[in-house]
């Protein structure tokens with residue numbers, strides 16, 4: 001932990017099972033102050049994403065956190081179908097039933113909420129973005145000085161050396177809106193990319209979610225366990241090593257673990273651009289050889305750098321996750 005004051009965070013998300021896992025980690029962690037949740041299309045439609053964010057916060061006893069709806073479609077490319085086979089048609093592993101909740105979305109768009117909050121707290125807000133990046137890209141258009149108003153931006157998305165998860169080279173969040181993503185990588189904020197190079201190294205086992213659910217005996221953690229059961233089934237079918245011991249990649253969670261325990265990650269810094277079209281659409285390309293001085297359009301020295309997570313202490317991350325979720329963070333049911 002780098003500071004004693006909690007990090008004020010806006011969570012830009014498309015919940016999504018691993019988004020839910022990350023949300024509960026953030027709500028449980030004493031060094032994170034969640035000031036708003038901005039939703040986007042991605043794992044589900046933006047309407048469903050906002051419904052899920054409201055539901056998850058309410059059942060965890062935090063209905064006061066503002067939730068907004070954001071972009072519905074990518075900036076330029078044709079929208080892709082939501083991956084119901086990974087996250088369930090409802091984004092939370094097809095929950096059989098939900099308890100009634102009554103809180104409403106904040107009427108502002110996600111981009112407007114980001115701009116308003118950054119202006120109200122200049123230099124204080126960390127934006128953790130774990131879905132397609134259209135809300136950030138739109139916020140940049142509304143407020144071009146946003147990179148100096150935000151403290152930092154941490155994204156879960158992209159990959160450098162690890163193969164992609166939606167194409168041989170592309171990671172899902174970047175591929176879902178490559179033009180928006182490229183505008184985020186070239187905006188000039190303090191930016192950290194937590195991509196598949198590290199998220200594919202950390203497996204959260206289903207048994208851990210059962211342990212957390214049994215420990216708390218609370219609707220929030222049983223809901224998370226149910227959702228992860230569905231999500232793990234997908235990953236167990238895909239990867240032999242997850243067949244015997246069901247579990248999943250906790251992609252979005254690692255963006256928050258980076259925020260509070262950056263010492264668990266090894267970083268490389270370089271310019272990152274996104275391939276917006278063609279076979280490599282959605283690929284994040286990092287220039288790892290800054291000495292190349294050949295004039296290439298798009299790679300000029302004025303382009304900002306991104307910190308990219310290239311290696312991770314997986315057992316360390318799992319310990320932080322378990323300790324945080326097993327702590328006393330939930331009010332009585």
Ligand code: BDR
Pocket residue numbers: 016017018019043130131156165171172173251252
């Ligand atoms: C990313 O894509 C989504 O399906 C997950 O929620 C995560 O943000 C992983 O590639």
Ligand code: CA
Pocket residue numbers: 013014015016018019042043130131252
């Ligand atoms: Ca996500």
